[in-house]
Amino acid sequence: MARREVKRVNGELFTMTYGALVAQLLEDYESDDEVNKQLDKMGYNIGVRMVDDFIANTNTERCGSFKETCTTLAKEGFRMFLGVTATISNWTADDKECTLTIDDNPLVAFVELPDEHRELNYCNMYCGAIRGALELLQYRTRVTMTKDVLKGDKDTQLTITLLEVLDDVPPPED
Amino acid sequence: MESRTHPLDRALPRVPRDISLSTYALLFSEVVRYTTNRVNSVPELEQKLAVIGRRVGVRLVEVMAMRDRTSRRRIKIHDVLAFLQTNLWRTLFGKPADLLEQVTSDVCSYMLSDHDMLVNKFISISKEYGDLNCAAFVGGIVEAAVDGMGFPAEVAAHTVEGKGTTLLIKFDHTKIPQEAL
Numbered sequence: 514m515a516r517r518e519v520k521r522v523n524g525e526l527f528t529m530t531y532g533a534l535v536a537q538l539l540e541d542y543e544s545d546d547e548v549n550k551q552l553d554k555m556g557y558n559i560g561v562r563m564v565d566d567f568i569a570n571t572n573t574e575r576c577g578s579f580k581e582t583c584t585t586l587a588k589e590g591f592r593m594f595l596g597v598t599a600t601i602s603n604w605t606a607d608d609k610e611c612t613l614t615i616d617d618n619p620l621v622a623f624v625e626l627p628d629e630h631r632e633l634n635y636c637n638m639y640c641g642a643i644r645g646a647l648e649l650l651q652y653r654t655r656v657t658m659t660k661d662v663l664k665g666d667k668d669t670q671l672t673i674t675l676l677e678v679l680d681d682v683p684p685p686e687d
Numbered sequence: 688m689e690s691r692t693h694p695l696d697r698a699l700p701r702v703p704r705d706i707s708l709s710t711y712a713l714l715f716s717e718v719v720r721y722t723t724n725r726v727n728s729v730p731e732l733e734q735k736l737a738v739i740g741r742r743v744g745v746r747l748v749e750v751m752a753m754r755d756r757t758s759r760r761r762i763k764i765h766d767v768l769a770f771l772q773t774n775l776w777r778t779l780f781g782k783p784a785d786l787l788e789q790v791t792s793d794v795c796s797y798m799l800s801d802h803d804m805l806v807n808k809f810i811s812i813s814k815e816y817g818d819l820n821c822a823a824f825v826g827g828i829v830e831a832a833v834d835g836m837g838f839p840a841e842v843a844a845h846t847v848e849g850k851g852t853t854l855l856i857k858f859d860h861t862k863i864p865q866e867a868l
Binding site for chain 1: 703739
């Protein structure tokens with residue numbers, strides 16, 4: 514496959530496959546909380562792989578700081594993988610926490626959250642994916658959903674908190 | 688649901704937007720990984736994937752029908768098959784399916800083949816999974832689609848030497864009227 518040629522598929526197939534997965538999880542687990550955890554876990558696995566894909570397909574310069582990394586992730590990462598842009602705002606004074614806003618969230622296109630699943634963070638996979646991606650880049654973070662369109666908010670917002678900068682440890686055989 | 692418009696009140700975009708293939712591949716592989724951890728056998732795994740596929744199929748065909756300006760009802764089995772090969776495949780994978788054949792001796796069984804099944808491109812199957820074909824998911828989509836058109840069928844995905852992935856579509860004899868054949 515030629516590099517940099519980004520192949521594309523029907524976005525609705527994607528949206529519906531995600532929905533079908535969430536439906537399956539709700540069937541398999543008893544609490545919304547457990548489903549949130551599973552979605553986060555799956556997101557993590559995806560995020561870790563996305564970083565590789567991103568670096569292989571773009572000419573992005575190395576990001577020097579956590580702030581810069583988050584901005585690149587929001588702007589270029591989201592555009593490359595989801596075709597939408599996200600914005601970063603509300604940095605705390607120590608540059609360790611920020612808010613990521615997804616303007617036009619593709620996952621929720623056909624979704625209505627039933628009343629009995631008010632605790633479900635339908636888009637929780639985002640949190641895992643961002644955490645996974647940042648962890649591969651040596652930033653251990655906590656990512657939580659703070660605003661959810663499905664619960665009546667105007668947009669989807671996540672809060673990213675930097676917990677620890679991991680040491681760049683080479684694999685033992687190097 | 689205070690400020691948000693209901694999904695049904697929003698206009699359906701005329702052309703669905705695209706998404707990066709890698710994103711889809713990663714999501715699908717998580718679906719497969721998750722399902723694998725919850726079953727004990729390959730047939731059970733394929734069955735579960737088909738259930739997930741069916742959920743997608745029902746919804747996808749509904750949006751397709753809404754976009755379809757011809758609003759023609761497909762009442763012949765061959766129209767239904769042509770719909771699968773062309774319309775459904777184009778919507779799903781951006782190209783028609785490669786081959787459609789009737790199983791000799793049976794007017795209700797057909798094989799729909801794709802040399803390069805999108806969902807299988809990124810899944811490598813280890814030995815202990817033998818003849819697993821993750822296109823069972825696509826089989827589920829097809830099952831839901833034909834069911835919605837009034838042509839219930841059982842669909843199974845097989846790996847066939849030289850043809851890639853073949854979906855064996857077996858329509859239910861008892862439910863297909865003679866004049867549809």
